[in-house]
Amino acid sequence: MHLDGNVLAGPLLELFREDMTTATARCASCGDVSVLATAMVYDAAPGWCVRCHVCGDVLLTFVRAGDRLRIDLRGVTALELPAG
Amino acid sequence: MSIFTRGFSGRGRDNNPALPPGQYLTEDFPVLSAGPTPNVDTDTWEFTITTETGKVHRWNWEQLMALPTEDIHTDIHCVTRWSKLGTTWRGVSLDTLFADVETEYDYVMEHSYGGYTTNAPYEDLRDGKAWIAHTFEGEPLDPEHGGPARLLVPHLYFWKSAKWIRGLTMMAEDDPGFWEQNGYHIYGDPWQEQRYW
Numbered sequence: 001m002h003l004d005g006n007v008l009a010g011p012l013l014e015l016f017r018e019d020m021t022t023a024t025a026r027c028a029s030c031g032d033v034s035v036l037a038t039a040m041v042y043d044a045a046p047g048w049c050v051r052c053h054v055c056g057d058v059l060l061t062f063v064r065a066g067d068r069l070r071i072d073l074r075g076v077t078a079l080e081l082p083a084g
Numbered sequence: 085m086s087i088f089t090r091g092f093s094g095r096g097r098d099n100n101p102a103l104p105p106g107q108y109l110t111e112d113f114p115v116l117s118a119g120p121t122p123n124v125d126t127d128t129w130e131f132t133i134t135t136e137t138g139k140v141h142r143w144n145w146e147q148l149m150a151l152p153t154e155d156i157h158t159d160i161h162c163v164t165r166w167s168k169l170g171t172t173w174r175g176v177s178l179d180t181l182f183a184d185v186e187t188e189y190d191y192v193m194e195h196s197y198g199g200y201t202t203n204a205p206y207e208d209l210r211d212g213k214a215w216i217a218h219t220f221e222g223e224p225l226d227p228e229h230g231g232p233a234r235l236l237v238p239h240l241y242f243w244k245s246a247k248w249i250r251g252l253t254m255m256a257e258d259d260p261g262f263w264e265q266n267g268y269h270i271y272g273d274p275w276q277e278q279r280y281w
Contacts (some may be wrong), residue, residue, distance in 0.1 A: 002120070042118050046163050046243050046263050049118035055121065058199075063267035063278035070267040 005039035008050065011062050012036070014069055023081035028074070029057035102159055102169050104274035109167040115228045117261065122198040122248050126232050131216065132251035135187045143181070145232070148216065151176045155217055159237040160245075161274040172232055175217035178209045189254040193261060194235055197248040202235060202261035203270070204244055206254070213239055217248060241272040241279070 005021060010075035021037040032054040039059055042049040047063035052075070059075040071080075103109060114245040126145040133141040141152075193207055194202050208214065217236040218225055225231035230247030236243045243263050264270050269278040 003116075042169070044114070044146075045118040046268055047118075047266060051119060056205040058119075061118075063280070068267070069281075072266045074265075076188050077175045 001044065002040040002042045002051070005041055005050070005053075007034070007043070008036055008039070009043050010050070011069065014062065015071060018081060020079075023079055025059055025076045025080075026078040027052040027055060027057065027059060030055035031079075038046045043058040089253045104161055105277045106248050107161055107165055107274065110168055112166075112170035113168060113229065113271055114162070114164075116162065116164065116243075117228070117247070118200060119198055121152065121227050122196075124227070124232055124248055129215075129232060130251075131233070131249065132179075132255045133181060133185050134240050134251065136254055136256070137183060137186075139186075141181075141185055143177050148218070148233070150175060153182050154215065154235060156238075158236075160238050160242050160266070163241040163268065163272070163274075164244055165281050167274075171218040172221055173177050173215065174219035175233070177212065177237060178214045178216065180211065181216070187254045191255040191258045193253045193255055193259060194244075194246040195251045195253065196246045196250060197250045199244060200248070200262055202246050203255070203264055204240065205258065205271075208237065208240065209252075212250040213237065235240055239273075240267075242267065243276050244272050 038053045040051045061072045063070045103166045129145045131143045162169045215236045218233045234247045235249045
């Protein structure tokens with residue numbers, strides 16, 4: 001069971017101060033380039049695990065570790081968003 | 085674990101000595117997963133232990149079922165703060181599976197079907213502290229809870245009990261697994277409330 005990537009708007013806003021759901025991310029595993037809103041978000045886990053909607057590999061994870069918000073971008077080789 | 089507390093579970097987290105700090109009691113069994121549930125067929129299921137020499141010890145499902153089984157009555161504690169008391173499992177002790185494994189290494193990486201990993205010290209998987217569990221409350225373990233077989237390491241937070249267990253690899257160092265790389269504690273003792281690091 002997963003959610004769609006639009007739920008990333010909130011936590012990514014904390015980090016980037018932008019709505020990142022319209023940013024594109026390139027998957028390190030399969031090379032697909034898609035807006036983050038299309039990603040699959042597994043929120044029923046210790047953290048959030050965000051997976052590529054094409055190959056299912058992990059794009060990024062969020063962990064709210066006490067008073068810190070930690071993001072791991074292991075599966076993203078490029079992020080692109082419209083210049084403000 | 086205390087049988088006495090089970091019937092007086094209450095709502096509070098403050099007065100139940102079976103609950104580690106910061107945990108609340110649940111009667112449900114929440115499903116937590118970082119990805120889709122893999123379809124693992126017992127016809128092709130395999131469990132391996134790999135040591136530093138490259139030697140691979142293998143068991144198929146039939147071989148696992150032929151090993152001595154144990155009934156395990158235990159409490160489980162999830163890092164997302166729920167605890168479930170008095171659960172009953174059946175499985176094979178890792179002591180049985182490690183009986184013929186020779187290793188000098190002190191740490192283990194757990195690998196799952198689906199790609200999940202989590203790390204643990206070798207000593208935490210020995211001496212009656214860890215099992216491969218295939219039965220929960222008398223029924224075959226449901227796939228969403230890790231069936232056909234998961235690791236059960238109930239004295240640590242439950243993310244250390246890898247669902248859909250596929251193999252163990254001995255490690256010289258305590259390398260972090262999936263959630264451990266992303267902010268969760270390298271060891272994860274619920275009584276020390278070792279959630280993050």
